[in-house]
Amino acid sequence: MLGAIVITVPVPLGDRRYDVSIGSFSAAQEAEVLAQALGRVSGVAVLVDGLLAQISPRVAALVSALSARMPAVRCFDLPAGEAAKTLSAIEATCQWLAQNGYDRGAAILGVGGGAASDHAGFAAAVYLRGIPFAVCSTTLLGMVDASVGGKTGVDLPAGKNLVGAFHQPRAVIADLGFLETLPVREQAAGLAEVVKAALIADAPLLATLEAHVGPWTPQALEPVIAAAVRIKADVVTEDEREGGRRAILNFGHTVGHAVETESNLGLRHGEAVSLGMVAALALGAARGVTPPALVGRAARLLARLNLPVDVAARLTPAVFARIEVDKKRRSDKVRFVFCPGPGQAVLQDVGLDEIRAQLPPALAAQV
Ligand SMILES: NC(=O)c1ccc[n+]([C@@H]2O[C@H](COP(=O)([O-])OP(=O)(O)OC[C@H]3O[C@@H](n4cnc5c(N)ncnc54)[C@H](O)[C@@H]3O)[C@@H](O)[C@H]2O)c1
Numbered sequence: 596m597l598g599a600i601v602i603t604v605p606v607p608l609g610d611r612r613y614d615v616s617i618g619s620f621s622a623a624q625e626a627e628v629l630a631q632a633l634g635r636v637s638g639v640a641v642l643v644d645g646l647l648a649q650i651s652p653r654v655a656a657l658v659s660a661l662s663a664r665m666p667a668v669r670c671f672d673l674p675a676g677e678a679a680k681t682l683s684a685i686e687a688t689c690q691w692l693a694q695n696g697y698d699r700g701a702a703i704l705g706v707g708g709g710a711a712s713d714h715a716g717f718a719a720a721v722y723l724r725g726i727p728f729a730v731c732s733t734t735l736l737g738m739v740d741a742s743v744g745g746k747t748g749v750d751l752p753a754g755k756n757l758v759g760a761f762h763q764p765r766a767v768i769a770d771l772g773f774l775e776t777l778p779v780r781e782q783a784a785g786l787a788e789v790v791k792a793a794l795i796a797d798a799p800l801l802a803t804l805e806a807h808v809g810p811w812t813p814q815a816l817e818p819v820i821a822a823a824v825r826i827k828a829d830v831v832t833e834d835e836r837e838g839g840r841r842a843i844l845n846f847g848h849t850v851g852h853a854v855e856t857e858s859n860l861g862l863r864h865g866e867a868v869s870l871g872m873v874a875a876l877a878l879g880a881a882r883g884v885t886p887p888a889l890v891g892r893a894a895r896l897l898a899r900l901n902l903p904v905d906v907a908a909r910l911t912p913a914v915f916a917r918i919e920v921d922k923k924r925r926s927d928k929v930r931f932v933f934c935p936g937p938g939q940a941v942l943q944d945v946g947l948d949e950i951r952a953q954l955p956p957a958l959a960a961q962v
């Protein structure tokens with residue numbers, strides 16, 4: 596059975612171009628898209644998020660449909676979620692790839708959320724100095740953000756995403772059927788990155804999110820995912836290796852990363868980004884960059900999407916200390932992304948003293 600409408604968003608990176616296919620796929624249809632994108636391969640190593648492998652029957656269906664089309668299709672379960680993003684997990688994967696005889700002609704398929712796609716992409720970037728990979732993204736955050744753009748990597752005890760590589764996938768599939776098992780909290784976390792994309796680059800998308808009533812069904816999510824992917828594809832195409840414009844994707848992430856780390860895994864990434872966006876909007880308003888009305892407007896939308904907005908309560912000295920060591924810091928300035936209006940972004944360096952002094956009163960005044 597074929598799914599309904601499939602939306603294809605190209606990522607036009609020259610000889611590294613690929614498509615992001617969004618829709619409700621049958622396993623056969625999905626396997627066909629992957630087989631076409633990967634071409635002739637000597638084998639396919641399917642690296643699956645360990646929890647997903649247990650709870651979703653779609654994984655086994657996909658693997659069997661792939662086996663009907665491609666050689667040496669074997670599955671390896673990754674530790675679930677962020678636990679896959681360690682160098683020791685990468686070592687385990689590479690060891691398994693070698694033991695199973697995967698050679699330079701083989702390809703990797705990552706199946707799972709952003710953690711699984713970051714792991715799969717990085718394993719593909721380093722195994723035998725690089726083999727092709729594709730992603731079947733199964734969380735909303737993975738679909739709208741992590742699976743697109745070619746940033747791959749793992750964490751260190753010293754911090755998240757500190758080891759990695761740029762390696763573009765050959766194909767990305769956002770199969771809406773996987774979203775059926777996704778917990779609502781994970782869905783909300785994914786929507787935070789959609790709000791981010793709307794605020795920095797797509798005013799009509801912001802209006803669409805605000806106008807939506809009722810639950811976010813896969814059908815309601817499909818055009819929203821496509822819009823967010825188009826934005827990411829646009830920005831990445833213009834600046835593949837984050838020399839310039841790609842930095843706007845960090846909107847909400849300066850304060851967001853700091854509160855995320857300080858929460859000791861209490862906050863999902865998207866929840867932290869929600870808090871970080873409120874902080875960036877309020878600071879932007881205090882600097883005269885952001886229209887004050889936009890702060891309240893965005894905070895109302897985020898709250899309605901079940902995302903936290905009370906960032907003032909989280910601005911502890913430890914959070915400021917984290918902002919200070921933010922890896923995007925330059926000398927005594929922190930590079931902030933501000934939103935001068937719906938669908939717009941500017942980068943400005945802000946002194947640490949200004950952040951410490953202005954952020955709490957700015958929040959008290961605006962939210
Ligand atoms: N490479 C990039 O450009 C980029 C961008 C954004 C985020 N990321 C990374 O993505 C990661 C976060 O991704 P995430 O939010 O998808 O988290 P995740 O991959 O950790 O998945 C969240 C949880 O959902 C489970 N899960 C996955 N699919 C499911 C499904 N269909 N049904 C039920 N449960 C499911 C997982 O087992 C996990 O427990 C972070 O490590 C972040 O650094 C990378």
Ligand SMILES: [Zn+2]
Pocket residue numbers: 740788848864868
């Ligand atoms: Zn993010």
